[in-house]
Structure formats: C-alpha cells, structure tokens
Amino acid sequence: GQSLEQPSEVTAVEGAIVQINCTYQTSGFYGLSWYQQHDGGAPTFLSYNALDGLEETGRFSSFLSRSDSYGYLLLQELQMKDSASYFCAVIKMDSSYKLIFGSGTRLLVRP
Amino acid sequence: EADIYQTPRYLVIGTGKKITLECSQTMGHDKMYWYQQDPGMELHLIHYSYGVNSTEKGDLSSESTVSRIRTEHFPLTLESARPSHTSQYLCASSGGGTGENTQYFGPGTRLTVL
Numbered sequence: 220g221q222s223l224e225q226p227s228e229v230t231a232v233e234g235a236i237v238q239i240n241c242t243y244q245t246s247g248f249y250g251l252s253w254y255q256q257h258d259g260g261a262p263t264f265l266s267y268n269a270l271d272g273l274e275e276t277g278r279f280s281s282f283l284s285r286s287d288s289y290g291y292l293l294l295q296e297l298q299m300k301d302s303a304s305y306f307c308a309v310i311k312m313d314s315s316y317k318l319i320f321g322s323g324t325r326l327l328v329r330p
Numbered sequence: 331e332a333d334i335y336q337t338p339r340y341l342v343i344g345t346g347k348k349i350t351l352e353c354s355q356t357m358g359h360d361k362m363y364w365y366q367q368d369p370g371m372e373l374h375l376i377h378y379s380y381g382v383n384s385t386e387k388g389d390l391s392s393e394s395t396v397s398r399i400r401t402e403h404f405p406l407t408l409e410s411a412r413p414s415h416t417s418q419y420l421c422a423s424s425g426g427g428t429g430e431n432t433q434y435f436g437p438g439t440r441l442t443v444l
Binding site for chain 2: 250252254260261262263264267269304306310316317318319320321322323325
C-alpha cells in the first residue's frame with residue numbers, strides 16, 4: 220500500500236519560520252511535491268524534489284531525504300497570507316504516473 | 331497563470347439526475363486529471379488521461395466516467411447522481427514546458443446532491 224503522514228495543524232506567528240514535515244511509504248517513488256490551498260480555492264504548485272537535498276524558491280524551501288522517506292516544507296518570514304493548507308504529494312511512477320496526496324497541514328499564521 | 335477552466339463552479343441537483351462537469355485547458359497539456367476532495371480533506375484521484383482517447387481510473391473508486399476526445403477537453407459524467415457524490419471536484423493538467431511534475435488545477439466544481 221501507500222501512505223503519507225503530515226501534521227494536521229500548525230500555528231505560527233507572523234515573521235517566524237515554520238517547518239511542515241511529511242513522511243511517506245510507497246512503491247514506485249519518483250519525487251515529492253508540495254501544494255498550497257487556500258480555503259475555497261484550488262491547489263497551487265509550490266515545489267518539487269526528485270533528488271535528496273534542499274530546493275529554494277523565495278521564502279519557501281523544500282527538502283527531501285529518499286533514504287529516510289521524509290521531506291519537509293520550510294516557510295520563512297511568515298505572512299498572514301500564508302495561512303492555508305499545505306499538501307505533500309508523492310509522485311508515483313509504476314504502471315502509470317500520478318500524484319498521491321497527503322491529508323494536508325492547516326497552517327494558521329497569527330499576528 | 332494557469333489556463334484551466336471548470337464549469338459549473340457550483341451545482342445543486344436532485345438524486346437520480348445525470349450531470350456532466352466540464353474541464354478545459356488551453357495549455358496544450360497531454361495529461362489531465364480529476365480529483366475528488368471533501369472539505370478539509372486530501373485530494374483523491376478518480377480519473378486521469380495521458381492523451382486523446384486514453385482514460386484510466388484512479389485510486390478512489392468512482393461511479394463517474396470520463397472521456398478525452400480532444401486534448402483540451404476532459405469532461406466528467408455522473409449518470410445518476412446520489413447524495414454520496416456531494417463533494418468538490420477538481421480538474422488538473424500537466425505537461426509541456428513546465429514538465430510532468432507540476433499540475434495546474436482548475437477552480438473546482440462544488441457539487442451538492444439532494
């Protein structure tokens with residue numbers, strides 16, 4: 220089978236740094252992606268890791284350790300608009316190519 | 331800015347009705363997907379397509395069907411809607427210069443079956 224685990228909720232203050240962890244268990248692992256979804260909105264792509272290490276895109280960074288089946292999303296200089304749900308998603312490549320989403324982490328940024 | 335559209339945005343219908351949710355993208359992407367998402371929950375893949383005349387069922391069993399007659403169009407049909415089909419349906423596409431690893435999502439259709 221396959222599974223992804225991430226915390227259900229995280230709270231942080233404006234200007235702080237927050238890390239959202241994701242552990243996964245799946246066959247045919249190809250890479251790990253992160254998506255942001257505001258309430259009532261559609262998911263939007265944030266980052267993708269296929270290889271071990273850190274990928275940085277502005278205030279957001281994502282890390283992957285394939286040997287540990289673990290990744291995280293790091294958000295720096297938090298802003299109120301960062302309050303949203305964050306989903307990690309495993310990219311599987313076996314008989315087909317598809318995304319398997321985690322259950323999401325709801326981030327609340329307080330003033 | 332992603333160019334992927336879904337209609338209707340909201341739909342309330344009675345049990346037993348046949349409905350079609352529309353999804354179109356203007357990016358020329360080969361791959362398109364349908365997800366089902368309940369409020370505050372994860373996205374479940376219900377159908378996907380790798381190109382014209384190619385459709386596959388996803389991981390979540392669904393009573394819906396899809397077709398892919400044109401690259402840009404990937405409609406989802408429920409032959410007989412039931413209250414258990416009440417959910418949000420999200421269409422996505424990937425491919426082209428952005429690669430297969432980035433999926434672009436439409437705004438979603440929020441379906442309520444009474």
